[in-house]
Amino acid sequence: MTEMMTSFNRSVSFKRSASLGRRAPSVTSPRVRRLSWVSRKFHVLVVIGSLISFIIAIGCGYLFLLPSFSQAFHDYDTSKFNGTFSSCNVFNGSWVQDDSYPLYNATECPFVEQGFNCLGNGRNDKDYLRWRWKPKTCDILRFKVRNVLEKFRNKRVVFVGDSMSRTQWESLICLLMTGVENKTSVYEMNGNKITKQIRFLGVRFSSFNFTIEFFRSVFLVQQGWMPKHAPKRVKSTLKLDKLDNISTHWINSDVLIFNTGQWWVPGKLFETGCYFQVGNSLKLGMPILTAFRTALGTWASWVEKNINTNRTQVFFRTFEPSHWGDQTRRICNVTQNPLSEARGRDQSLFSDTVLEVVKNMKVPITVLHITSMSALRSDAHVGNWSDSPFTPDCSHWCLPGVPDVWNEIILSYLLTD
Template sequence: MLIVIGLFVSFIIFFAGGYIYVLPSLSPEFLGYSLSVFNNSMVGCDIFNGSWVLDDAYPLYNASECPFAEQGFNCLGNGRSDNDYLKWRWKPKHCDLPRFDVYCILERFRNKRIVFVGDSMSRTQWESLICLLMTRVEDKKSVYEVNGNNITKRIRFLGVRFSSFNFTIEFFRSVFLVQHGLIPRHAPRRVTSTLKLDKLDNISNEWLHADILIFNTGQWWVPGKLFQVGCYFQVGNSLKLGMSIRTAFRLALGTWAAWVERSIDTNKTRVFFRTFEPSHWSDQSHRLCNVTQNPMTEPIGREHHVFSDSVLEVIKNMKIPITVLNITSLSSFRSDAHVGQWNDNQSAPDCAHWCLPGVPDVWNEIFFSCLFHDCGLHLQ
């Protein structure tokens, strides 16, 4: 009998130890949730390698009933007549993503602070997460923006509190993650501002003390948002007029990585970085946008991106565990899911941003799979 008990205790210690290794920075509460929904088929499964399958259980919410979904992302509410784009589920090749258990997540987020930092794609994922979780909140008025603000791209901070569960989901707008600077002395006339690649955004202290941090950047690292509006790169007091965007992006990521290693205790805070989201413009000028009715059968070169490669490279060399949400390839098939002409400015079709409900919901399903399971991209 003692031998049996000893073997059982050894097994429990071995299993728990292995799980803590997989999820090194989760709190005991998160570990408890993980064990309760653990799916053996997830072990060793690359959840980023798969395909899109139709599923009548989708969509998971109605954007018209969610006060935190921007009108510009509510394609169905803005007149899109077909709805097949709402019904696609991501199916990894060798396993299934766990079904979204909203009530369990609400309970496990109790007393927590979840923070998104990035550009409008990050804000879309933030809105998606709030709408997903609100589907199981009985008193909708118990969920509110902490400053009474409407959801808009013009505000640098938005925070939604789920008062019944005492947690907040926050968004900080930081499109480059690094600081915007003024015109340096003796700069050429074409320079109107700079990006200080060696200094993190001056609001970065507000990101501290979160239980979960989810970062992204990429969409603004293009000539139209930089050189064409007079914004050039700066390191220290030196203006880098000839520096390429790719090199600057890599340096900015290095600054972010150094800040995370210096400032974040990963025993208390779980850190994620979501990779670049591909667009589906029909021309190089980003003026022609033809939203398809179904996903693409082949990604046609969009499954990889130099920014995503840089993210993976930088995080792989970090000293602390960071989880990468590598959504570039899976999103590259979804030429059917952009807002297109069904936005709040129909004169400017959009093949970069995504409809809600839609692809950002899947990013959140993957986020939870990585939070509560091993998704295979805990880079260290």
């Protein structure tokens, strides 16, 4: 500041008036006195102007830094979003290290399956817990859990899908439990233990009067017994033109999140004797991708007919890639850090089909296109740290982990739009 004032004074100082080679008169003339008065007045104005400039500079700096301070003191802030969160391609970004993660302790959350609690099952490295997804053109801002709990008050959140959906369901419950003081006020509605065998699981947050529910529907469409006069190899069918018979329970929810894909493979279908059916007609030669497209068409028609999208916000999460090293030998190599390249796992015909079907729907659906971002996380799978250590797992994810980020994205949509 002193150097600034010195520079200003030097640049605007007046030189005393004197004749060339002559000494200035000892008696100051009225004109000189006027110049001296003007010089002092100008000097004062310069000082005042410099102070004003300094105050303005400080103010601008404060305004520039204010969002950072705001974000530091408030977990959730929508000020960075121009318009809606959906205007940003949140799925185009990268994983960055962040020591504020993980968002919860799986051992302290009673709704995490033992098989997904990798640290509790002996995993020693913790690097996989400290990665945050950073979109290129926006941020997934940290939310206040209390805000989310209030947002869900008197509401019903429903997940529908396979075990990946159940993992995401568990993740959301654990995230929100960090904001609940009385942990016993959160409980499974039927007293059930979290397990893959049960088709319905519902956790109630009684202090806020809302539920987070999971319905196991791995194909979304109905599975039926072998039709009469079917070939011996047919043990069961997928009725591609009929949505799952438990679909009536999905109606009247406030948030509805679908996924499917992991079971649409020959090992879960043809090798078990399960083939496709439309109406009363068996489709023995129908390719899996064609059947998948037909089933999604049935799902889309059901949503358009049964779901009031003025009340219910509908999401569809795309295919989540696995990281098996060898599909034949089932080798699972869990890396210590995320991959730098997706190595083709960011491409999925299932995901492309979801995007195509949703694009042609008459009602608004938000696609959670998590395929690419998840393709890089070869470090975050269960691996050998499940409750069955002799059965490696490069499909499911450790908790805390990648499903937490999927939920952060959903919450960003719900809280900013």
